[in-house]
Amino acid sequence: MTMMTASDDKAAKTAKRFSVDFKTLGPALALLLLCIIGFLLNPAFVSEGNLTNLLTRSAFIGIIAVGATFVITAGGIDLSVGSMAAAIAGVMIIVMNNAVETLGTGVPTVLFGCGIAILLGIGAGWINGALTTRGKIEAFIVTLGTMGIYRSLVTYFADGGTLSLNFDIRGTYRPVYYDGFLGLPFPVWVFIGVAICGWLLLNRTAFGRYCTAIGSNEAVAKYSAINVDRVKTLTYIIQGLCVSFATIIYVPRLGSASASTGVLWELEAIAAVIIGGTVLKGGYGRIGGTILGALILTTIGNILNFTDMISNYLNGTMQGLIIIVAVLLQRSDWKFGRNSKS
Amino acid sequence: MDFGTSAPAAIVEAVNISKSFGPVPVLFSVSMDIRPGEVHALIGENGAGKSTLMKILSGFHDPTSGQIRLDGKQTTLPPNGAAEKLGIVLIHQELNLAEQMTVEENVFLGREARSNGFLDRKGMREAVQGLLDEIGLEISPTDRISDLTIAQKQMVEIVKAVSRNARILIMDEPTAVLTEEETEVFFRQVEKLKESGVGIVFVSHKLNEVKAIADRITILRDGQWIDTRLSRDLTPDTMAQMMVGRELSDLYPPMHEADVDAEMVLEVQNLRAPGIDDVSFSLRKGEILGFSGLIGSGRTAVFEAVCGLAPIDSGTIRLFGSETAPLSVARARDAGLAYLTKDRKEKGLLLDKKMQPNLTLFALPKFVKNFAIDKKAEESALERAIRRFDVRARDPGITVGKLSGGNQQKLLLAKIMECDPRIVIIDEPTRGIDVGTKQQIYHFIAALAAEGVSVVVISSEMPEIIGICHRVAVMREGRITGILTGDHINENEIMRYAAGLKREDLH
Numbered sequence: 076m077t078m079m080t081a082s083d084d085k086a087a088k089t090a091k092r093f094s095v096d097f098k099t100l101g102p103a104l105a106l107l108l109l110c111i112i113g114f115l116l117n118p119a120f121v122s123e124g125n126l127t128n129l130l131t132r133s134a135f136i137g138i139i140a141v142g143a144t145f146v147i148t149a150g151g152i153d154l155s156v157g158s159m160a161a162a163i164a165g166v167m168i169i170v171m172n173n174a175v176e177t178l179g180t181g182v183p184t185v186l187f188g189c190g191i192a193i194l195l196g197i198g199a200g201w202i203n204g205a206l207t208t209r210g211k212i213e214a215f216i217v218t219l220g221t222m223g224i225y226r227s228l229v230t231y232f233a234d235g236g237t238l239s240l241n242f243d244i245r246g247t248y249r250p251v252y253y254d255g256f257l258g259l260p261f262p263v264w265v266f267i268g269v270a271i272c273g274w275l276l277l278n279r280t281a282f283g284r285y286c287t288a289i290g291s292n293e294a295v296a297k298y299s300a301i302n303v304d305r306v307k308t309l310t311y312i313i314q315g316l317c318v319s320f321a322t323i324i325y326v327p328r329l330g331s332a333s334a335s336t337g338v339l340w341e342l343e344a345i346a347a348v349i350i351g352g353t354v355l356k357g358g359y360g361r362i363g364g365t366i367l368g369a370l371i372l373t374t375i376g377n378i379l380n381f382t383d384m385i386s387n388y389l390n391g392t393m394q395g396l397i398i399i400v401a402v403l404l405q406r407s408d409w410k411f412g413r414n415s416k417s
Numbered sequence: 418m419d420f421g422t423s424a425p426a427a428i429v430e431a432v433n434i435s436k437s438f439g440p441v442p443v444l445f446s447v448s449m450d451i452r453p454g455e456v457h458a459l460i461g462e463n464g465a466g467k468s469t470l471m472k473i474l475s476g477f478h479d480p481t482s483g484q485i486r487l488d489g490k491q492t493t494l495p496p497n498g499a500a501e502k503l504g505i506v507l508i509h510q511e512l513n514l515a516e517q518m519t520v521e522e523n524v525f526l527g528r529e530a531r532s533n534g535f536l537d538r539k540g541m542r543e544a545v546q547g548l549l550d551e552i553g554l555e556i557s558p559t560d561r562i563s564d565l566t567i568a569q570k571q572m573v574e575i576v577k578a579v580s581r582n583a584r585i586l587i588m589d590e591p592t593a594v595l596t597e598e599e600t601e602v603f604f605r606q607v608e609k610l611k612e613s614g615v616g617i618v619f620v621s622h623k624l625n626e627v628k629a630i631a632d633r634i635t636i637l638r639d640g641q642w643i644d645t646r647l648s649r650d651l652t653p654d655t656m657a658q659m660m661v662g663r664e665l666s667d668l669y670p671p672m673h674e675a676d677v678d679a680e681m682v683l684e685v686q687n688l689r690a691p692g693i694d695d696v697s698f699s700l701r702k703g704e705i706l707g708f709s710g711l712i713g714s715g716r717t718a719v720f721e722a723v724c725g726l727a728p729i730d731s732g733t734i735r736l737f738g739s740e741t742a743p744l745s746v747a748r749a750r751d752a753g754l755a756y757l758t759k760d761r762k763e764k765g766l767l768l769d770k771k772m773q774p775n776l777t778l779f780a781l782p783k784f785v786k787n788f789a790i791d792k793k794a795e796e797s798a799l800e801r802a803i804r805r806f807d808v809r810a811r812d813p814g815i816t817v818g819k820l821s822g823g824n825q826q827k828l829l830l831a832k833i834m835e836c837d838p839r840i841v842i843i844d845e846p847t848r849g850i851d852v853g854t855k856q857q858i859y860h861f862i863a864a865l866a867a868e869g870v871s872v873v874v875i876s877s878e879m880p881e882i883i884g885i886c887h888r889v890a891v892m893r894e895g896r897i898t899g900i901l902t903g904d905h906i907n908e909n910e911i912m913r914y915a916a917g918l919k920r921e922d923l924h
């Protein structure tokens with residue numbers, strides 16, 4: 076009997092290790108495959124310039140998707156992130172332009188703008204969180220509403236056109252997107268920082284465990300002395316904060332914001348989360364997977380730019396296919412537990 | 418037709434069934450047959466293989482070896498509930514109803530009556546109403562399932578099975594969540610089904626009920642078939658012995674007298690909250706206080722209010738001698754007050770997670786070091802808990818949903834005890850668990866009290882209230898109608914207070 080238990084233990088441990096590896100490896104293998112395809116189609120794909128460009132492009136969606144991982148793990152959803160980014164970008168530009176008279180066109184103005192962006196992100200996240208928890212409205216509906224509100228606000232601020240950053244401030248702010256450190260652009264460093272913090276928060280802290288527990292079963296979480304409303308609200312605030320960071324590195328890229336800023340970012344962020352293996356109904360989150368998911372989505376677009384075989388206009392089709400295949404693969408993975416189904 | 422024997426031929430027979438999950442054998446060559454018009458009880462400890470056998474009999478699992486015979490012919494049952502078409506219906510313990518749909522829609526789900534291409538709502542409603550009238554259930558076919566009590570949902574499941582012309586009805590602990598009155602109604606229905614020739618397989622841990630309702634009894638132990646006997650040849654005591662394979666003399670631990678001069682740890686005065694009205698009681702250090710009463714009498718509501726799980730309208734709560742403002746669950750926990758839910762699957766455990774995150778979830782702040790969860794401390798906590806509470810898992814990496822009911826309950830107990838509470842409220846400590854585990858839990862509760870922890874036991878099972886509690890509060894319709902001590906703690910007395918025949922002036 077003891078012998079059997081021991082061998083069971085071993086079998087279980089091997090199985091566990093295997094399944095963990097498989098789940099992390101899935102998206103990683105997909106990314107590797109994409110890179111090989113990219114290289115075969117055009118060797119310039121792996122040039123340093125292109126890889127840096129690819130990482131920088133994926134930073135926006137990646138940073139937002141890290142926040143979305145928390146929201147989705149805790150059983151929520153945030154559809155407003157794209158509009159939120161546009162609205163924050165718009166307000167940030169207006170604020171900085173108006174601060175020129177008092178603060179000048181130097182670093183203080185930019186810092187002031189960034190501070191405002193962070194406050195707006197936290198505030199917008201709190202509104203989404205409070206409406207879902209205290210207001211007891213479905214997250215889907217709340218964020219569908221705020222999505223419309225933020226989008227129309229930026230259109231209104233821009234009067235239907237484009238909000239442009241003061242030319243001199245643009246000069247001060249520009250390096251945040253275009254310069255770098257140790258060969259990596261700043262947006263990539265921000266992405267790395269957000270990813271590491273997010274990973275630690277989700278996997279190593281009580282807060283992360285609480286998010287998982289709430290997404291798994293809210294009633295159990297409540298009976299386990301977890302302040303469900305507070306934790307859920309915090310996930311939306313983290314999401315808002317991530318949107319702020321993404322916006323702060325996005326604004327110097329074009330120096331403008333319009334009604335088309337950040338369109339469909341919410342879907343790309345959610346797609347990155349799902350491709351990465353986080354379960355859409357909550358209770359199971361993977362930051363590492365999310366990062367890979369964001370990289371995969373950007374890589375597809377990048378490869379299409381490099382080849383004439385498939386029209387660049389089919390970018391969305393390829394992304395859509397990847398999402399569906401990723402979820403199908405996840406499901407076949409679950410079948411390993413079939414024989415012990417109860 | 419076999420006229421040679423007195424018993425009619427079996428509808429379904431399981432012959433030498435064995436079943437393994439991967440390398441783990443669960444059933445060893447078990448045989449069982451179900452005849453028309455009989456109630457065949459299946460009893461055994463948790464983990465004895467009852468659930469597995471029921472699932473094999475209804476096609477949800479395939480046997481690893483052995484035969485299933487239907488009307489004498491060897492057959493392979495279709496999977497995933499399709500055996501219903503052959504007349505074999507399994508009613509799961511976690512009921513299988515669409516919560517947002519009405520009674521009528523549920524009963525006809527998947528085989529809706531149609532007329533001219535549209536749903537024949539009127540016809541279906543009348544049919545369901547007829548069945549409800551027959552069963553004596555006072556709900557409307559248009560009620561939503563989510564608005565019904567658990568007992569009513571159970572009845573709807575039975576109505577659903579009856580409407581499908583079930584020949585074999587397999588029920589997994591149908592009475593676990595029913596009050597005595599509801600159980601009686603339920604048994605009357607079972608008798609009717611018997612008369613109409615339905616064979617019924619019935620799993621229960623309530624051996625008195627088994628004795629009362631079953632015609633034959635099959636006993637399983639550790640996956641082995643022990644015996645199949647006529648009910649009249651067995652007593653609840655002999656059943657219990659056959660289940661555990663040893664004498665069960667001390668189901669209840671010896672009662673240590675509570676120290677009547679011990680300090681008060683919890684005093685509740687004039688508490689009003691949703692479902693409860695003007696409730697006052699007190700609890701001493703090291704005391705086991707029982708809360709008895711019918712289901713829905715407000716026992717759970719009292720402690721959900723005290724522990725911060727539900728809002729309080731008015732009243733005062735004194736904890737360890739000082740008055741406290743309404744607590745949050747976390748603050749109650751930090752003050753040493755913990756509530757263990759009766760609903761372990763919906764509110765107690767994360768069924769899709771492993772044992773470790775479940776164990777430490779309630780007391781998680783204790784495991785945080787430098788803002789991070791100390792995984793080593795978690796691991797050693799799990800080892801300790803498995804030893805202390807004798808949690809038996811096929812493999813420690815399985816999700817909690819796959820543990821047997823008794824092991825889930827022990828894990829839940831371990832989870833709550835992880836925060837070292839000084840007052841524990843245990844709601845239905847032994848619901849749906851076997852007699853061996855029950856005994857362990859009773860001894861554990863007694864040991865806690867001996868260490869100076871105060872325990873509140875909310876229970877609908879009168880023997881356990883009588884067996885382990887120093888004092889018993891009886892509730893009826895949201896109020897405490899009496900608090901019994903000493904010799905007054907007996908079934909008669911408790912029943913009279915619970916039924917409203919007697920009322921004590923408590924103020």
